[in-house]
Amino acid sequence: MPLDATPSFLLSDGVAFDCQSCGACCAYSADWPRFSTEDDDQLDRIPEKFVSADLSGMRCEGNRCLALTGEVGKHTACGIYELRPDVCRACMPGGDDCLMARAAHGLAIA
């Protein structure tokens, strides 16, 4: 996730994945940033404009979460970082979901 305060992760081959210059997982699929294990209080704090019409997850335009700011692959941030859903917290740089999203955007995965 393009976190406001996340460090880059240095992979074993020396490649660093910097979420703040990526954002690929936030613009991978409208089905991805769905709500799952959040409680109602947590969800109620997410601004309504960022929530999908059926309340199942984040509102997206195409494959891109509306809370994502910036340009994928250059500089991005999550506009609701402190309130982001659990699936966003679970996506770690270098993990399978990350690599899949980066590959889909033509970004380096190794």
Ligand code: SF4
């Ligand atoms: S795809 Fe990976 S590197 Fe890019 S923002 Fe998501 S977790 Fe970070």
Ligand code: SF4
């Ligand atoms: S809520 Fe934030 S971290 Fe989650 S998909 Fe949207 S922009 Fe990315």
